[in-house]
Amino acid sequence: MNILNLRRRAWRSAALVLALALMLALVLAAGVAWLNVRGEAPLEAGLPATPASPDLIERGAYLARAGNCMGCHTSLGGTPLAGGRGVETPFGTVFAPNITPDLKTGIGSWSAGEFWRSLHHGRSKDGRLLYPAFPYPSFTQVSREDSDALYAFLRSVPAVEQANTPHALRFPYNTQAALAVWRALYFRPGTFEPEAGQSAEWNRGKYLTQGLGHCAACHSGRDALGGTRLNAAFAGGLMPGAHWYAPSLASPDEAGVQRWPRDQVVRLIKDGVTPHASVSGPMAEVVFSSTQHLSEQDVEAMAIYLASIPVRAKPPVMPRPAEGATMLAGGKVYEQHCAACHGEQGQGAPGMVPALAGNRAVTLDSHINVVQTIRQGGFMPTTAGNRQPFGMPPYGQLLSHDEIAAVATFIRQSWGNAAAPVSALDVLQVD
């Protein structure tokens, strides 16, 4: 009798725990679900009854440049905006869809409200949660008015029938449930609120930088789940795919422009080059396909805002000095291959060949960019202000890992530069 009673009691408490756990799971799921749809207004369906005005379409085309929509929504050599480019993430590859107005494979059946919901809430026409490789954590700041202009522009481009490539993501990242949890943790729809104490230009700059420009998508560090405290940080971080490091916009030692003359910032964003700096890697692509097309006023506004990002410099670290033999070997490679253009003292030639002495891209804590640059070389982007840019040979064709490591170390520790040595293993690991 006693034993039966005991058993019954044990069963009862187990059932209670289970019920509690179930309830907790339900509450959590409901919470996650609510976090994913809260703040959404009822959807307006239906296509516009009247065609958009040419002015609106033109404004939308300009905004599409500002957001670099074609950057991801166009495959290499493919029709603009017909999709197909893969965005590498630590969780697999996300393929940008066709956003031409094709009814079957594009977004031709989307209403302006549905388009707005994708930018502002990160949900597709059918309600699916979208992957944040589509940078809606930034685009959520875009105004409804600008969203409607973008919508009008996208409806005006030629419709292309091109089926979307399915994403190639690993489990569990390929599930909507995982995405819902991610969004509950990291995404809140936001609205851009101008700051009363700041100038109209500053506010415009902040709106472009944090919204369509989606600068934070690269220039912010991410945690293990790919989350980022977007728009607040600009603290720099590895790019998705880890081929490049996007330097911090909050640190004057990296890519911060807090101490730069404003006109130099404008030239860098618009022309891709100034007498003392140039863009390379993924930023060259941004200048080439997006920012060079922006108006001087908008670029100026962005420059004003960028210069106001609060400085959060890292504490200075004295790097380990390289071994003498490495410096000797690196110096030899430098003398043979680099000095003719970059100069004996790493001084470069303004506007043509970047100086290496005092060059922030050389002395970043992360060695990834300097290794990529030595290995791949490359040209600055062609822009209206730099129609025939200078270029550097891809030394990965010629130099061994050891030689690249040695010369990278040499330039990181010469002429007053002080950054950590680079090993052959480091070079090998940069893909």
Place this chain on the structure above:
Amino acid sequence: MDMKRFFNFLLAASLTAFTASVQAQPTPAAQSATATVHDTMAQRMQACVMCHGQQGRATNTGYFPRIAGKPEGYLFNQLKNFRDGRRRNRAMHHLTRHMSDEYLRNIARYFSELDLPYPPAAVQGLSEPQRQTAERLVFQGAPERQIPACASCHGSQMTGRLPAMPGLLTLPADYLIAQLGAWRTGLRAAAAPDCMAEIAKRLSNDEVSVVARWLSAQTLATGTKPEAASAQPLPLHCGSGNQ
């Protein structure tokens, strides 16, 4: 062209002046090192010559093709193909990916106008029957298999033909074999209709090998130019033929 040279000179002069004004007391070593960078096309194209040889002249060994003296239209097409992914080469794509058509056109013109000596004839290493196979394909083709003679498009003396057909002589054999192979597998493509892809697929592996070795071993006199454009239609309809 004279206006352009003059403009370049002005640009160089103003940049030099600018350099002098912004650099505070450079050391003598710095001065001499800076002075070696000129605002010229040749300086810009330093990014190319590490692989393609000084002034775009590579030899008939190794892999990298000579680009000096190739028709401007051909070089322009290839630069666009690398930029837009029709030809796949990571290094070439990276170098061209952020370039305007205008700049690619100027680069193509620069290399097309270079007039440099060709490497001397090399030992073919072909047996007599192989040499005959190669020469027959080059000058007569194999009409029974719809393979036109190489010379019917690439110039009667295989020197290339304006506006966009490249000369093939003296190119490294490994490069030629790799290109024909890439055409057969779709890794290299030209503007449609891609006639060279068609022809490459009709050749046997052995034919690819002997033709490549034969072409590579020839030489050309310095100053050899591509043949003038001809009203004669090409034996196949080629998307990049008349650009």
